[in-house]
Every structure is written in structure tokens, then in C-alpha cells.
Amino acid sequence: MISSARLAHRTLLAASAALGLMAAPAAAQDAAAVHQRALVLDGHVDVLLPGANPRYFADDGKSFSEIDKLKAGGVDALVYAVAVSTGPQTPEGQAAARAEADAKLAAIHKIAADNPGDVAIAYSADDVRKIVGEGKIAILIGFQNAYSLKPDVAEFDRLQKEGVRVAALNHAGNNAFADSSRPQQGAGEQHGGLSPLGKAAVTRLNDLGVLIDVSQLTPKGVFQTLELSRTPVVATHSAARSLVDNTRNLSDAELDAIKAKDGVVQVVPFNSYLLPQPADYPARLKALRAEYGLPLDRPGYQGADDLPKDRQDAFFAAYRALSPQATVKDYVDHIDYIAKRIGVDHVGIGTDFNHGSGIPGFKDEGEAPNVTRELLARGYTEAQIDAIWGGNFLRALKAAEVGAQPQARAD
Template sequence: MTGPAHTAKLLLATLGVLTIAAPASALDAANAHRHALTLDSHVDVLLPTTNARYFAPDGKSFSEVSKLKAGGVDALVYAVAVSTGPRSDEGYQAARAEADEKLAAIRKIAADNPRDVAIAYSADDVRKIVGQGKIAILIGFQNAYSLKPDVAEFDRLQKAGVRVAGLTHAGNNAFADSSRPQQGAGEEHGGLSDLGKASVGRLNDLGVLIDVSQLTPKGVAQTLALTRAPVVATHSDARALVDVTRNLSDAELDAIKTNGGVVQVVPFNSYLKAQPADYAQRLKALRGQYGLDPDKAGYAGADDLPAEKKEAFFVAYRALSPQATVKDYVDHLDYIAKRIGTDHVGIGSDFNHGSGVPGFADESEAPNVTRELVARGYTQAQIDQIWGGNFLRVLKAAEVAAKP
């Protein structure tokens, strides 16, 4: 992350300068990548207790500092995410403990790498830290299940450094419905509950950027109707290309544009390539073959299989789905950019949570995305927007909307 080109990049980042766009044919992909302030808007936090499946083949994080440096990634949002569990005191306490451990883990990354990493608390902080030649870490949050439930808990999180927050993950909670509800749960609240609606206003007051990636269409619409600041979808794809509930429809994309928000595109294989017509039948047969309940979804229960059997199951499970590529990934980015404009699209990897495709499998391979953007004719100014400029714009707007 050193040398004349990077020094120029850091100066431009610090000053917030946007250069005149060069013709696409004149762009060199490596130089274009070095010029951009590159920001990944959603990365999960690994703990020693995290399932080994979520670690990279080297046994480390997909966003290890060495990989960030190798990929020229300047900033990222580490999301304090927890699984949804029972709505009981015990469940909330366990989720709170996990969230607190992940907050501490994020701070430890910066503490262990003081020459290379610093925590950012604002859009201006990100630019300043990058201007110092360091990687900026923003703290995000996902899944209000861990908040008791109590809207006032967002105040505690904001004081702890959280600057981006989403209400749901897989499974509904007391605040909102998830785009991936637990089996048979359906839409419990019709989008946001009263707690969820109150949370939108509170997050606005605190200057925290609202993340809509895991909400239902009704939840997205209600959030957009209530918020007085732009929102972000930190890791989503286009439903027009692949019809899964985690992807955003054209109507949702258009509404996010109207709001002034940004959709950060994620390289998650099953959101990028449609499943074959016989996928459900083949999955059911595979689950039965390994003694798992054939009527349950995905890999539910597979982590309890004996080690050797579990590994074989996951190899077969992954083989059920077609493999997406960097081109497929940029197809979604390209679709969203053409639908709502390059002012409203960005990049959020969801690394350390099963995301990644060959060519963009960890942070070290981020330049391959820029290479594909250049090949499709994106200009330097557009690449600068996509890789970090758009996200920093909406983060700043959320800050401005805060009430003292």
C-alpha cells in the first residue's frame, strides 16, 4: 500500500477530490483500483467459536489485514451480527454476549495492527485514516434480536462506535420481519413492528446509517417512508436476475434511488445464479442420504454430522448449485447501475459468512472486480463512486440527519 500511485490516491481521498473521468479505453485497471478509495460495506466477524466452515482455506479470515493490503482495500464495515434465537431472557442474554464479544474482536484487530488499521467513527474519519496510509474500520450491526428488545439499546451501540445498523438477519425478531423467515414463520409484523418503526427514528436521531438488506419488501418500504436520511443495503443483489427473497426487486431499487440511498452488491453465489429447476428435489434426496430431515431447508442440521460425513455433505451440497463468477457478480452490479444509476450502487462482500466467488473469494482479489468494471467501460469517476464514494456519501448524510 505504498508508492507514488498510492500516495496520490491517499491525497485525493483526504481532500475528497473527484478527477475528470478518463475515457474507458484509456483506463488501466490496476491504476483505476489504486486511485479509488475502496470500501467493503459488509464483512462478518469471526470468533474462535465460529463454525470452521466460515474460515478461509488458510484457517484465517477472508478479510485478514494481509489480504486487505494485498487487494488494496482501504476501508470496510465489520458487522456485529448474531443469529436469531428464542425470545426469552436467556436467548437475549446469549445474543448480547455474542454481540459484545464481536465488538471486542473488532477493536482487537485495530489494537493488534496499530500501524495498519484504525477505527473510524464518521465518513470524514474514513478519509482521514486512509489519508494516513491505514485501513479504516467502521463498526456495523445486524440483527436487533440481541437488543432485549429495547429501542434505547441503539444508544448504547452508537456510543460503542456502531455507525451502520440493520434490524434483521435470518429469522424474524421483535423489531421486524426477515426476508428469510424461519420455516413456517411468514410475515409476522407485516414488515416493521412498532419497535422497528420507532427504531428508524431513533437511528436517524443518532446519526446511524440504516441497513435494509435483510428486510422484507414491506419492511423496506416502511423504512423508506419513515426515514429522514438515505439508507443502504449493505449486501444485496438484483431480484430481476435471480428471484430469491434476499435480492431486491426493481420497485425496491427504484425506491432506494428516490431515497438517495445505495445498494451494495454482494458476491453470494446463490443470490447471483438461479438454482436449477430440480434443485428442491435433489436437495431433499441429498438430505435424506445423509440422515437429515428431508423437509428442512438448506444445510439445517448438517453441522451436527460426524466430521468426515459433514465435509462430504457440504461438498455435495455446494455441487447442487451452479457456480457464479466475477462476471456474474458484476452483471448484478451492472444491472443495478443501469437501473438506478452509478450514484446508487456499491460493493459489500459478506466475507466470513459463506460469500465469495472464484476471482473474488477474499479481499486480496478485489482488483478483479475493478478489472471487470473497466472492461465494461466504467470510467474512473464511476469506479470511485462504486468502490467507496457512494457509501461515504450516504454515511455522511446519516450523520447530518442526527439530532443533537
């Protein structure tokens, strides 16, 4: 349980940050104590269902966000995303995605129902602080990829009623609502960012008080969302494109625009977004795909999940070896870059654990204190670290709630 002293200290941290106090570097302080006092929130974690691809599980056969790992890492809150992959644009494909999304939503509620002494579902920023104050882990429900929805913005009303408080329109692959930063092979930008349906969805999510996540959108989609949204947005799992030119990362112009909307960019420890690929990477990848009989006109590891289990394991081991391995220092370089570019009040942490993310030193929730340790080593103050871990995200979530149209809310 969280002590009253810890709660009082958190209140003092928030007040001090608001007044601009606590400016002295805290590097000399005990990192474990600083981490323990912070409200540690992970802004994006996938949900694993039984039978999911084994490579998304940790070496112990469990998820990277098991309750024991959350406790070991001092993680107080997280956003579990009801995320699905984009499949065929057919009724059958979308029905399968809807079934998967419904199963993941049920799985999130089951985690809380099965562990009432440890976990509770949060439906607001205030709920998060209340649940954490009771010594429990707060779970917010996120949503990713409107491919699983009917082409109707009223679908978001249903999701909000079922507890969704953070929502992204897409994932890898375009859908009826928006273009993806990683479109299907040859698809390009089909909508020029957001489709008319996607633009209507931005307004509807604002009305419902749901925080909009822009992490997977194209730049055009990001700028359109920012122009249309009445409230701040968040990028729950991205990194800095000026450091690594990956389409999943955000350019300086996007960072600046998110700041202008008082939003937050949560940095993801996904290896390929943190370090640039070597010059010979394309040739080596092509050779690896040829070795395993995979189509040469498809990117990355696409198609490898269809290999037999033993060849799949060998392929992914070789695939990972093609790229340099990022460290916690490399990860915090992206946090540091964004903080310096747009301010420490606009950066946070979202891991994308359970979907291929994780690096040595921050491979699961249990290693979260290593990030605090590196931030302290770079001179970040305790108040700033508290803001990076949870305060900034909760501010954006609260703003989304305040901006809702009362008649639209189901809660």
C-alpha cells in the same frame, strides 16, 4: 502508506465526478493503477470469533478479511458487522446472542488495538478518508440483528456510544423489531414488515446519525423503512431480484425506492444470489438432505452444522455442487444491472465475507482488484469505479450523520 499524489488524485476524482467530467471509458487504463487510486471500501464483513464454525474460515485457517489479504487487495476500508444468528425467543437465547455480540464488538476493537500501524476505527465518513489518507485501513463498526438486544430502542443509544455507525434490524429469522426475508420455518410475516418497535428504531437510528441497513428485511419492511427514514439507507449485501429470484435480493421497485431516498445497494458475491437454481434443484436438495438424515421440511443446509465433522464437510461439498458456480462476470452483472436501473451513484460492494460468501475470482479481500478489472472492461470510468467502491457508501454515511439530532449523539 498512501502517497500525497494518490490523495491528490482522489480529490481530483471526487471533484471530476461531481462536475460530470471523466466520462470517457477507462478500459484502456491500467486496472491495477485505477484500483490503487480508488478508495476501496467493503460495506459488510462478518467477524469471526475463536471457535466459530470452521467452514466460515478460509483454507489457510484464517478469516477472508485478514489484514494481509486487505493489503494484498488494496482494500482501504471495511464495515465489520457485529452480527448474530436468530435463535429461540427466550431470555436464555437472547442472552447468548448478546454475549456473542459483545464478544464480536470487543474483537473489532482488538483488531485495531493490536495493529495500530495498520488499522484504526472510524466513527464518521470523514474519519474514513482521514485514516486512509494516513496509510491505514479504516474500520467502521456495523451491527446486524436486534435479536441480541432488549426490546427497547434505547439499546441503539448504547451501540452508537460503542462505535456502531451502520445498523440492520434483523438477519435470517424474524425478531421483535422486524420480519426477515428468510423467516423461521412457518413463521411468515409476523409484523407485516416492521413492528411498532422497529418503526421506533428507524426514528431513533436517524436521531443518532446511524446509517440504516435494509438488506435482510422483507419488501414491506424495506418500504416502511424508506417511508419513515429521514436520511438515505443502504442495503449492504444484496443483489438484483430481477436477475435471480431469491428473497434476499431486491426487486426493481425496492431498487427504485432506495434510489429515491438517495441510498445505495451494495452487491454481495454470494453464489446463490447471483445465479438462478436449476429446475431440478428442489428435488436434488431433498434427496441430498434425505441421504444425510436431515429434516426434509427445512430449507437449504439448515441442520447440517449438527452433523459430525466428516459428514458435515461431505454434505457441504455436495450442497455446493447442486448449484451452478458464479464468476466475477456474473457478479458484476448484478452491479451493472443496478447501475443501469437506478444509476451508478446508487450501487456499491459489500461482500459478506466470513459468512459463506465468495466466488472464484473474488473469494477473499485479496482478490478485490478483479472486480475493478471487470468494471473497466465494461467501460466504467475511473470516477465511476471510485464511486462504486467507496464514494457512494461514504456519501450515504455522511448524510446519515448530517441528519442526526445533535442532542441524541454521544460522540
